[in-house]
Amino acid sequence: MMITSMAQVTVDLGALRHNYRQLRARCAPGVKFLAVVKADAYGHGLVPVARTLAAAGVDYLGVASVEEGLALRAAGVGLPVLLLMGVLPQESEKAVGAELEVVLFRRDLAEALEAACRTQGKRARVHLKVDTGMGRLGLFPGEVLPFLAGLADCPHLEVVGLISHLAAADEEDKSYTRKQLEEFASLVAEVRRGGWAVPLSHLANSAALTEIPQTHFGLVRPGIMLYGSPAAPQRPAPVSLKPVMSFTSEVLQVKDLPPGASVSYGRTYLTREWTKLAVVPVGYCNGYSRLLSNRGAVLIKGRRAPIRGRVCMNLIMVDGTHIPGLEVGEAVTLLGEDQGSRITAEELAAWAQTISYEIYCALGAANPRRYTGE
Ligand SMILES: Cc1ncc(COP(=O)(O)O)c(C=O)c1O
Numbered sequence: 343m344m345i346t347s348m349a350q351v352t353v354d355l356g357a358l359r360h361n362y363r364q365l366r367a368r369c370a371p372g373v374k375f376l377a378v379v380k381a382d383a384y385g386h387g388l389v390p391v392a393r394t395l396a397a398a399g400v401d402y403l404g405v406a407s408v409e410e411g412l413a414l415r416a417a418g419v420g421l422p423v424l425l426l427m428g429v430l431p432q433e434s435e436k437a438v439g440a441e442l443e444v445v446l447f448r449r450d451l452a453e454a455l456e457a458a459c460r461t462q463g464k465r466a467r468v469h470l471k472v473d474t475g476m477g478r479l480g481l482f483p484g485e486v487l488p489f490l491a492g493l494a495d496c497p498h499l500e501v502v503g504l505i506s507h508l509a510a511a512d513e514e515d516k517s518y519t520r521k522q523l524e525e526f527a528s529l530v531a532e533v534r535r536g537g538w539a540v541p542l543s544h545l546a547n548s549a550a551l552t553e554i555p556q557t558h559f560g561l562v563r564p565g566i567m568l569y570g571s572p573a574a575p576q577r578p579a580p581v582s583l584k585p586v587m588s589f590t591s592e593v594l595q596v597k598d599l600p601p602g603a604s605v606s607y608g609r610t611y612l613t614r615e616w617t618k619l620a621v622v623p624v625g626y627c628n629g630y631s632r633l634l635s636n637r638g639a640v641l642i643k644g645r646r647a648p649i650r651g652r653v654c655m656n657l658i659m660v661d662g663t664h665i666p667g668l669e670v671g672e673a674v675t676l677l678g679e680d681q682g683s684r685i686t687a688e689e690l691a692a693w694a695q696t697i698s699y700e701i702y703c704a705l706g707a708a709n710p711r712r713y714t715g716e
Pocket residue numbers: 378426507546547548549563564565566567573
């Protein structure tokens with residue numbers, strides 16, 4: 343692989359398309375598919391990911407901020423875009439102007455959106471957020487009907503659906519998820535009896551999409567599995583996924599250290615024997631967590647080389663004693679596949695005491711990205 347920078351993220355758009363098709367195949371015809379591309383598409387790059395998925399057939403995109411919504415519009419993406427975290431009142435004009443759909447959970451936001459709609463002579467599509475047990479954004483179920491009734495003075499707002507988020511869909515024990523599902527389903531029915539059609543009610547993240555079809559309603563809302571990771575690191579996803587992101591570098595220096603030499607800040611690693619140390623120009627400023635100190639490993643020539651000593655801001659040191667012919671300039675794979683060996687985001691996440699989501703966001707945000715499989 344041609345490396346074009348000291349630390350390089352590569353995004354395989356072919357793998358992204360593959361993952362989308364796997365997930366779409368789990369949904370009944372007629373169920374709409376919202377690809378969660380918030381946080382710069384989990385670090386994979388908002389616009390390239392959105393364009394690829396739009397061409398592949400997704401119906402909707404979900405973003406975290408008005409800026410992300412506007413970036414999609416500026417890139418010519420015409421699909422419906424949902425602002426998953428809602429908007430701030432002062433952002434309403436922009437959201438309405440760009441025809442972004444909005445998750446709604448505050449009366450003052452409804453008023454700000456209504457005012458923006460009046461000014462611009464437009465209507466806005468909103469999705470009412472309900473907290474069925476996530477303990478995060480949203481109205482409590484008992485607040486939904488009164489809130490809807492209060493929207494009578496906001497005739498420019500069209501409530502197209504209810505949205506709720508699952509707290510534990512990735513766990514093997516689905517009892518809490520079933521409770522949330524029951525709560526959500528009965529609320530959707532109650533709201534419909536009250537005269538609101540809410541055709542686009544939605545609940546399903548990746549884990550629920552693949553494991554609990556009853557959560558699909560009118561629209562599914564997966565993120566992580568599009569990017570090739572299971573939702574629960576300890577269990578493989580029930581669909582075949584291809585990793586989308588890889589992260590590579592190259593050996594900057596090779597040196598032989600005698601037994602008893604120390605490596606990196608704080609002298610947390612002492613060599614036990616003559617050691618061939620490879621210095622790699624990646625550090626925590628590249629989103630490669632300092633928690634990987636003395637824990638992580640990289641691939642060189644298809645073999646694992648463990649990290650020795652602390653991860654620095656721009657450098658790590660790895661032990662390549664067992665790698666024949668190790669030389670300066672050799673490709674280093676920190677995430678991804680090399681000659682049949684692989685380091686997964688789940689593995690990196692376990693070493694760094696986090697989840698694959700954070701690994702992708704951190705690496706994607708801090709490094710140049712290139713795209714393959716266009
Ligand atoms: C509101 C909302 N819906 C859907 C998702 C997608 O979840 P996942 O990436 O687990 O599929 C997220 C992700 O955090 C989210 O915040």
